[in-house]
Amino acid sequence: MLELSHVHKVYRVGAFGGARLRAVRDVNLTVEPGEVVSLIGESGSGKSTIGKMVLGLTGVSSGQILFEGNDVSRIRGFSAKKEYYRRVQGVFQDPFSSFNPIFKADRVFEMIRSSYFPATSDADWRQKVLDAIGTVRLDPGNVLDKYPHQLSGGQLQRLLIARALLLDIKLLVADEIISMLDASTRIDVLNLLADLKERGLGILFVTHDLSLGNYVSDRSVILRKGAIAEMGPTRAVFENPMHPYSRHLLSCVPQLHRTWTEVDEELAANPPEDVVLPTVGEDDDSAPLTEVEKGHFVGIDQH
Amino acid sequence: MTNVPATPGAADSGAAPEPAGERKVSEGLHFARRNPKLLIGTGIVLALLFTGLIGPLFIDQGPNVYVGPKSQPPSSEYWMGTTSFGQDIWAQFVYGLRSTFLVGALGGGIAFVVGTAVGFVAGFKGGLVDELLNMFTNVVLVLPTLVVLIVAVAYLDVRGVVVQALFIGLTSWPWAARAVRSQALSLATRDYVDLARLSGRRTWRIITTEIAPNMSSYLVMSFILLFGGAILIAAGLDFIGLGPANGVSLGLMLESAVAWSALQLGMWWWFIPPGAGITLLVGSMYILNVGLDEVFNPKLREL
Numbered sequence: 001m002l003e004l005s006h007v008h009k010v011y012r013v014g015a016f017g018g019a020r021l022r023a024v025r026d027v028n029l030t031v032e033p034g035e036v037v038s039l040i041g042e043s044g045s046g047k048s049t050i051g052k053m054v055l056g057l058t059g060v061s062s063g064q065i066l067f068e069g070n071d072v073s074r075i076r077g078f079s080a081k082k083e084y085y086r087r088v089q090g091v092f093q094d095p096f097s098s099f100n101p102i103f104k105a106d107r108v109f110e111m112i113r114s115s116y117f118p119a120t121s122d123a124d125w126r127q128k129v130l131d132a133i134g135t136v137r138l139d140p141g142n143v144l145d146k147y148p149h150q151l152s153g154g155q156l157q158r159l160l161i162a163r164a165l166l167l168d169i170k171l172l173v174a175d176e177i178i179s180m181l182d183a184s185t186r187i188d189v190l191n192l193l194a195d196l197k198e199r200g201l202g203i204l205f206v207t208h209d210l211s212l213g214n215y216v217s218d219r220s221v222i223l224r225k226g227a228i229a230e231m232g233p234t235r236a237v238f239e240n241p242m243h244p245y246s247r248h249l250l251s252c253v254p255q256l257h258r259t260w261t262e263v264d265e266e267l268a269a270n271p272p273e274d275v276v277l278p279t280v281g282e283d284d285d286s287a288p289l290t291e292v293e294k295g296h297f298v299g300i301d302q303h
Numbered sequence: 304m305t306n307v308p309a310t311p312g313a314a315d316s317g318a319a320p321e322p323a324g325e326r327k328v329s330e331g332l333h334f335a336r337r338n339p340k341l342l343i344g345t346g347i348v349l350a351l352l353f354t355g356l357i358g359p360l361f362i363d364q365g366p367n368v369y370v371g372p373k374s375q376p377p378s379s380e381y382w383m384g385t386t387s388f389g390q391d392i393w394a395q396f397v398y399g400l401r402s403t404f405l406v407g408a409l410g411g412g413i414a415f416v417v418g419t420a421v422g423f424v425a426g427f428k429g430g431l432v433d434e435l436l437n438m439f440t441n442v443v444l445v446l447p448t449l450v451v452l453i454v455a456v457a458y459l460d461v462r463g464v465v466v467q468a469l470f471i472g473l474t475s476w477p478w479a480a481r482a483v484r485s486q487a488l489s490l491a492t493r494d495y496v497d498l499a500r501l502s503g504r505r506t507w508r509i510i511t512t513e514i515a516p517n518m519s520s521y522l523v524m525s526f527i528l529l530f531g532g533a534i535l536i537a538a539g540l541d542f543i544g545l546g547p548a549n550g551v552s553l554g555l556m557l558e559s560a561v562a563w564s565a566l567q568l569g570m571w572w573w574f575i576p577p578g579a580g581i582t583l584l585v586g587s588m589y590i591l592n593v594g595l596d597e598v599f600n601p602k603l604r605e606l
Contacts, residue, residue: 055497055501057497057500057501078505081503082503085501085502085503086503089501090497090501092494092497092498093494094494097493097494097495098494098495098498099495100495100513100516100517101517102516102517103516108498108502111499111502111504112502115502115503115504116503160498
């Protein structure tokens with residue numbers, strides 16, 4: 001459904017735009033209907049940039065982003081873009097800045113209505129909104145007709161998901177949607193994503209949190225410095241990490257019942273089997289992937 | 304859309320039922336009513352405005368008609384005395400106030416419209432559009448405005464209040480454009496702007512419905528400062544003899560008072576009313592502006 005092929009994003013930086021910053025480097029990945037794909041990476045790994053490019057909020061330097069066969073990075077014109085957003089929507093990291101503070105929170109629903117459903121009657125629309133709010137397991141009485149500052153982060157984040165559900169979307173880009181929530185509301189939102197997946201929605205789940213990626217996704221993509229380090233079925237990536245960077249990342253997750261020394265000792269005692277990583281020349285911008293087992297890829301090692 | 308029954312989670316409870324809209328408005332009013340600067344400033348500006356609007360209705364002859372005895376000090380018949388040609392200074396004063404307000408509203412209004420339009424587009428669009436508009440703004444900013452005004456007004460055949468206001472408006476907008484641009488630049492990166500894009504909103508609607516309402520206090524204050532600035536520039540032009548050809552304004556009154564040696568002849572009633580009028584009007588506008596700033600900005604409030 002969504003297919004990124006050889007997507008690059010290069011920013012010009014420095015006083016005269018002389019230097020180049022590779023935010024995203026030769027990324028290839030796909031999202032199928034009913035599949036959750038996690039983009040995992042540290043700050044600056046380019047994961048949010050990929051989300052923004054898929055949503056058409058940032059341009060693509062080179063490469064293609066195909067959604068149902070159409071290149072979305074080349075969409076020109078307001079109405080074509082508007083039609084694209086009818087099927088692809090996003091939810092952002094910070095629920096508090098996703099709402100305009102001077103308006104009531106349910107204004108986000110009205111915006112959808114005035115743009116996409118101007119002909120719907122008031123009663124029908126109200127029912128549709130109530131349905132969507134029910135789907136995200138919120139009580140309409142608690143969230144409608146309120147200002148953003150009166151609602152909690154979890155409520156706002158779920159309102160944004162409900163907003164996306166008002167449209168008949170096929171793909172949801174969820175950019176760090178859990179990171180601003182506290183632990184008790186996290187699991188609600190995660191389970192909600194699982195429900196949406198059951199309905200056949202494709203979800204691109206951007207996160208920096210390994211355990212969240214593990215919990216929710218079918219496939220995981222670990223990014224480093226804009227390039228894919230490792231990609232494959234979540235179980236394979238987490239149980240048998242092949243790329244040195246993924247191994248390092250996984251060893252950095254604190255564990256309740258073990259100290260760092262114990263973890264390091266275990267890692268040293270069982271050196272994982274060596275994989276031959278693909279290599280590229282110094283000036284080569286590409287980042288090839290090697291398939292180590294079925295559907296499990298490793299990428300170049302960058303230092 | 305399947306409907307999962309609404310099960311309000313733990314996060315749904317605890318939102319205060321208080322209507323925030325009313326609270327916000329009444330909070331603003333609360334501080335506005337207690338702010339002496341705002342009250343005094345508004346009072347004086349409104350009093351002068353009503354004098355300018357209503358005063359001329361009670362005057363039978365035009366402001367430049369020779370109605371009475373020459374060089375009379377203020378009396379019960381001629382409240383502000385007469386000029387050395389027997390013109391009623393009170394009549395000139397109220398008509399002058401009227402044209403002063405007209406110049407301020409028109410000149411300030413034009414500058415405000417041009418400045419905010421340029422600022423919003425530059426700040427919101429960014430990139431090349433921003434570069435070009437910024438360059439244009441800087442060019443107008445460094446023009447020796449007064450010299451250009453003098454030359455332009457001196458060469459022009461039609462010299463009315465409206466033409467004068469037009470010139471003032473078209474030369475005094477750059478700082479407003481720069482101020483609005485910097486604000487728009489920071490607001491344009493907020494998530495709710497991206498969300499509005501995802502809701503299929505056009506750029507100009509995002510600017511008018513998302514960004515501008517968030518800086519309404521800033522816009523009101525720019526308008527007040529531009530208004531006051533336009534009045535001062537107009538008074539300056541009038542004083543050096545480049546005012547409306549056969550009208551009357553506070554600046555023109557000052558000019559003729561000086562031209563006919565009112566100062567040397569001790570006719571204080573000729574030059575004090577227009578001078579005090581301009582000072583009072585612009586001064587109370589600036590005081591009003593400071594008061595508004597304190598009302599809008601919680602950090603400046605004196606509790």
